Amino acid sequence: MTSEKIVTACLVIIGNEILSGRTQDANLAYIAKGLNEIGVRLREVRVIPDIAETIIATVNEVRATFDYVFTTGGIGPTHDDITSECIARAFSVRWLLSEEARRRLAAGYASPADLNAARLRMAHIPEGATLIDNPVSRAPGFQIGNVFVMAGVPRVMQAMFDGVKHRLTGGAPVLSRTVTSGLPEGVLAEGLGRLQARYPDFDVGSYPYYRRGGFGTSLVVRGTDAARLDAAVAELFALVTALGGEPYEGEPPA
């Protein structure tokens, strides 16, 4: 059994458009999977509105609790884009024009006049922050302390996240294997609980599915030790077979 420090992360999704149901979040799963690869565990996600006091209090709470914090949303040019200023207030530092950020923004406009006051706000970052590249639409994100501030638009967020992943110190990658069968959860539950008890360092999950083609359960084991993961998967196959099911590796057909 491996023994290692677990590196944790929290994602803060900032935006009324998610809370109103207008926009379906697409950033959580992308970040979660990317963090798995570098051995960082996403332990909590908060979706909060564009309200300064809420942003400041939330960021200050979670940056003290988790190793890394990622935020998405609220770094554009409009009145509801207040994330950047709020991060400065959360860290009790000034919110200043970054000449480098201004240069990057200016390079994208046909005329200097296009870099108006609203857009120039996107070139302001908390004092002491370092820029996060935006190869899609130029306006950068930034990192300050253990907090990474990124755009909300998925295409931009993904480019930013891929660019900063190498800055993070994780543990062993989190591996995941899935065993599916047509057995209901209630039949599998007892044996699955015993299996979880034998693999306390693993995360053993059970997810029922209901499809037009039938129903059943996917069993997922997650952990960092590949050899033990093989053993757990073999036990899952044996469990399902002993209960009269026909196990196969992977997710159920769509």
Place this chain on the structure above:
Amino acid sequence: MTSEKIVTACLVIIGNEILSGRTQDANLAYIAKGLNEIGVRLREVRVIPDIAETIIATVNEVRATFDYVFTTGGIGPTHDDITSECIARAFSVRWLLSEEARRRLAAGYASPADLNAARLRMAHIPEGATLIDNPVSRAPGFQIGNVFVMAGVPRVMQAMFDGVKHRLTGGAPVLSRTVTSGLPEGVLAEGLGRLQARYPDFDVGSYPYYRRGGFGTSLVVRGTDAARLDAAVAELFALVTALGGEPYEGEPPA
């Protein structure tokens, strides 16, 4: 301008499968839209793992802060389904077999022996809770105080939520209108900020889009006063037109 108490809600999504990126949440947007209809504002969402202390602490924090709390996930028969017991602990009440829940579960099995110990856990609820019907797969959710505990499987969650919506006391429905144009956010920002200042009771949002067919910005106004909403939409049309854009009502073409 209408003046009314704002009724708030928090959604707690419980499940490692969301945090690992395995499962894309589909419940947030459904609940958000349903709450809009009955004039309840979804003000925060938390996604947390299947860890008892986290569930208990989170539920106790948010039920004291928001008018309504909804939880999804963790009420099945397996070892990682601990939501129900945790809610009992959060409320400091006993976790007891509900004869009515047991009757409902038993009715779905061919043989009494099928209602094994694991499945019987799904018939336990916190003392004083009332059942939430599950017309899809029988195992009920429950309400205790201002907390509504529902399944995580979207089809089941939706049926449960639709069944309890009538129990909630909201305000005026939250109405939403969208005006889209090909103008970039940075051009709209200044005028939009002034418009927000004139409609402090409204939520004015700005959402850029990037599609194969082009880019632009959707402007969204949300509020309860239909007449003032008409006026705000007219102002948005005028703003976009004055800036050289061609506004239309609705979201951009997919």
